[in-house]
Amino acid sequence: MIQKENILPLEVFMDLDRSGPIPLYFQIAQKIEKAVLDGTLPAGSRVENEVSLGDRLGLSRPTIRRAIQDLVDKGLLVRRRGIGTQVVHGQVTRGVDLTSLYEDLTRSGKKPSTKILTYKIVKADAKISDRLGVPIGSDVLYLQRVRAADGVPVSIMENWLPADFTDIKEVDLNEHGLYQILRGRGVTIRVAKQKxxxxxxxxxxxEILKLDKNAALLTMDRTAYDNSGRAIEFGHHCYRPDLYSFEVTLVEK
Amino acid sequence: MIQKENILPLEVFMDLDRSGPIPLYFQIAQKIEKAVLDGTLPAGSRVENEVSLGDRLGLSRPTIRRAIQDLVDKGLLVRRRGIGTQVVHGQVTRGVDLTSLYEDLTRSGKKPSTKILTYKIVKADAKISDRLGVPIGSDVLYLQRVRAADGVPVSIMENWLPADFTDIKEVDLNEHGLYQILRGRGVTIRVAKQKxxxxxxxxxxxEILKLDKNAALLTMDRTAYDNSGRAIEFGHHCYRPDLYSFEVTLVEK
DNA sequence: GAGTGGTCTAGACCACGCA
DNA sequence: GCGTGGTCTAGACCACTCC
Structure with missing residues (x-):
């Protein structure tokens, strides 16, 4: 496989803020990502090596390296020892990045709306107890909602949350996504395990999703954990497969 | 939220190979992961801080940090500035890690087998051309296979590969997974984008999957790239949803 | 103030692919 | 032999959280 010519990124690296709160490696990664997206660094082209880029920008190699590594982890670049770093072919697909369906829809320009079918406090059965790490029989908040995009129903969502979230207001759920409400309470979802x-x-x-009888559904079971490692939410969601799918980028580590 | 007691890992860190080919950070990460899995570090417990662990092991902080960071990225640990590092609750689920269905089945103790329905060279249409980055009308290898586990059909797989793979033998495909064959030819799949x-x-x-008429299918479209960033394979697979599902762990970056 | 993770530096040596 | 990325060191300062 013939390698394409070296393309040295010019001074795409203007206005680096060396004292602000945004990490330097993050700023570098953003600049490189932008160069890839706007074609300055076309697919297959080589990226300048770490050492020389660091010299030119007056930054240490680990800082540059971290920036590039983050892009490799995102599936944007590929590295080979002894060879160099290249831009991956194929358009960039934004992977799932721990947002809720609500934010997903908002970002793609749709107008999300929510209808609450069930809002009640129930006792945790064996399954919920296992998923949330709460005792069997303890109070949990149970939600059943329908999420629509521009008025078209997309998903039926069932969610269970531990007892200390039972004060979440029903009205808030009409206006905001669940994760949005949780963030407002200082809870940050950090890890999620999905099936x-x-x-x-x-x-x-x-009937709810306006599908034929015995239609196919795309389903997702998820347990989400906050930054202390505690389980915050368990959900069983089902989606209209003609309106929603999951995109995942995998990178060999 | 009350934090559980500090649990200092003892000398779980025996026999570190300081000169071998396995990176130190990787060995450290393995030891910690093992401690989590076997209960030495229970869910919710704190992990020793980076500096002191580095001192005790005679390793620099960045090395320790990298080991811990890798486990954070795997969804095993959670970190909070000013607080410390804790083990995430909930059992560990092995995420999808860029293996093929063939390897997936082998690892879970099943016996995979493959039946080739179609093996031929076709001309790339617009879609395949786009996915593989080859000219429209160029030769591509088209495969249609059925994968079974312990004799039960699990998946119908359609795959397209660029012209220089047209010498892949039909007999090899009976005996091995596609990725296995590619590796044997020196091709390493490094990035995959899945939907x-x-x-x-x-x-x-x-009929093929022995399902009812109009049953639900789980589908996956994938483009895979090698370590030079070139598209190597495009696939459309469909799975029996009662026999297969995708597990993904997401970590907020 | 003490303890933690987050960032950054300025070097070093090695492993690998290629000419 | 040279250039590349992969690993590792021994520090430094900062931001955040808790007491």
Missing amino acids: IGARRSSTQES | IGARRSSTQES
Whole structure:
């Protein structure tokens, strides 16, 4: 495989803020990412090596390295020892990055709305107890909601939250995504474990999502943890497969 | 939230190989991961801080830091500035890590087998041209296979590969996974972009997978790139949802 | 104020691919 | 042999959280 010519990024690296709160490696990564997206660094082209880039910018190699590594982890660049760093072919797809469906829809320009079907406090059964790490029989908040985009129903969402979230207001859930509300309470979701599958829809689900009987549903089970490692939310969601899918970028470590 | 007691890992860090080919940060990460899995570091417990661990092991802080960071990225640990590092609650789920279904099945103790339905060289249409980055009308290898686990059909896989892979032997595909064959040719898949969805099965698909008519299928479209960033394979796979699902761990960066 | 993780420096040596 | 990325060191200062 013939390598394309070296393309040295010019001074795309203007206005680096060396004293502000934004890390230097992050600023560098942003500049390089922008250069890839706008074609300054076309697919397959080589990226300047770490040492010389560091020299030119007056930054240490570990700082440059971290910037590039972050882009490699995002699937934007590929590195080979002894060879160099190249831009991956193929358009960039934004992977799932720990946002809720609500934010997903907002970002893609749709207008999300939520209808609450069920809002009640229930006792945790064995499964919920296991997922949330709470005792069996303890109070948990149970939500059943329908999320629509521009008025078209996209997803039925069931969620369970530990007892100390039972004071979440029903009205807030009409106006905001769940993760948005949690953030407002100082809870940051840091890790989520998801299982994505498919099944046929029930009669009720078909009615709600305006699908045929026995249509295919895309399903997702998720447990989300905050920055102390505690389970905050367990959810079982099902999506209209013609309106939603999951995009994932995998990078060999 | 009350934090649990400090639990200082003892000398779980025996036999570190300081001169071998395995990086020190990797060895450290393995030891810590093992301690989490076997309960030495229970869920919610604190992990010793970077500086003191580095001192005790006679290693620099960046080395220790890298080990811990890798585990954070895997969703095993959580960090908070000013607080410390803790073990995430909830059992560890092995995420999808850029292996093929063949390896997936082997690892979970099943016996994979493959039946080739179609093996031929076709001309790239607009879609395949776009996904593989080859000219429209150029030769590509088209495969249609059925993968079974312990004799039960799990997945129908369609794959397209660029012209220089047209010498892949049909017999090899019976015995090995596609990625396995590629590795044997010196091709390393480094990045993959996947889109996971669902749809109803066609009559033919239902027959092959031994499903009811109009059953739900879990589908995955994937483009895979090698370590030079070149597209190596595009695939459209569909799975029996009762036998297969995708597990993904997301970590806020 | 003490303890923690987050960032950054300025070097070093090695492993690998290529000419 | 040379250029590349991969690892590692021994420090430094800062931001944040808790007491």
